[in-house]
Amino acid sequence: MNTGGLLVSVLMGTYYRSEDTTALQRSVTSILEQSYRRIEFLICDDGSSPEAIRYLDHVAAKDSRILLVRPGDAFSLPQKLNRCLREAKGTYIARMDDDDASHPNRLEEQVAYLERNREISFAGCNVALYRNREYAGMWRFPEFPAVQDFFFRQPFVHPTLLFRRTALESVGGYSEDQHCVLCEDYDLLLRLYAAGFQGANLQENLFDYSLPMTAKGGRKMRHRWNEAVTRYRRFRELNVLHAAWPYVVKPILVGLIPGRILQKIKERDR
Numbered sequence: 001m002n003t004g005g006l007l008v009s010v011l012m013g014t015y016y017r018s019e020d021t022t023a024l025q026r027s028v029t030s031i032l033e034q035s036y037r038r039i040e041f042l043i044c045d046d047g048s049s050p051e052a053i054r055y056l057d058h059v060a061a062k063d064s065r066i067l068l069v070r071p072g073d074a075f076s077l078p079q080k081l082n083r084c085l086r087e088a089k090g091t092y093i094a095r096m097d098d099d100d101a102s103h104p105n106r107l108e109e110q111v112a113y114l115e116r117n118r119e120i121s122f123a124g125c126n127v128a129l130y131r132n133r134e135y136a137g138m139w140r141f142p143e144f145p146a147v148q149d150f151f152f153r154q155p156f157v158h159p160t161l162l163f164r165r166t167a168l169e170s171v172g173g174y175s176e177d178q179h180c181v182l183c184e185d186y187d188l189l190l191r192l193y194a195a196g197f198q199g200a201n202l203q204e205n206l207f208d209y210s211l212p213m214t215a216k217g218g219r220k221m222r223h224r225w226n227e228a229v230t231r232y233r234r235f236r237e238l239n240v241l242h243a244a245w246p247y248v249v250k251p252i253l254v255g256l257i258p259g260r261i262l263q264k265i266k267e268r269d270r
Helices: 022-032 050-062 077-087 104-115 165-170 184-194 221-237 241-248 248-253 258-268
Strands: 008-013 039-044 068-069 092-095 122-129 134-139 163-164 199-210
Touching: 008 022, 008 068, 008 104, 022 039, 022 050, 022 248, 050 068, 068 122, 077 184, 077 199, 077 221, 092 165, 104 122, 104 163, 104 199, 165 199, 184 199, 184 221, 221 248, 241 248
Parallel strands: 008 039, 008 092, 039 068, 122 199
Antiparallel strands: 092 163, 122 134, 122 163
């Protein structure tokens, strides 16, 4: 199947504060070296370190596929992604984070999959896990997640996703509501499901995902409260709240578990 004529817009929102740009360079390079060549790469870097800004300026000057989006007032990830989405011209919208790496055939495989399966509106994949650049296992996800698969944990990894642009636009993109901070992906995907769209995961590893250094990932209790609010709202909208109640409060309960115990639980889950 020839899909070479379809433009893919890759969106990255970054607040890269480190002086060491190794992870950022690896991430950006993994997109620029995709086997699927017809891409535009929109990067919103409001608030990044001087070293990150210099690197992005340099690489954008060398590759015309990169568009730097710097509105000056987009500080949260949803704001950054929505600004990029407004500038994007692609038939498909892909996500990428600044500390992960896409395998060279990721976009080619995902575009071909969505072209073959018109009933699917967005696609992710299985991922290899890394912590401090060391291999830490795999995450394997259901091929066709149902709403119930969102109860315990999200059955997609946000930066692996490729969306049909029409699906994203039909639900208004990312919510910038304060209760969606650090759970904007959870909110978006459940709104897509509520609107009748179906997602899928390619059953192969096309992505290297960076885990946080601690089991709790530095998440504050207010962010866990945001996730609980998001779960409540979305599960209620999907008419599954009666079955999902224990999972609505799960983020808060997890926040009360000592970090060393939580780390052992997560290691057993991989």
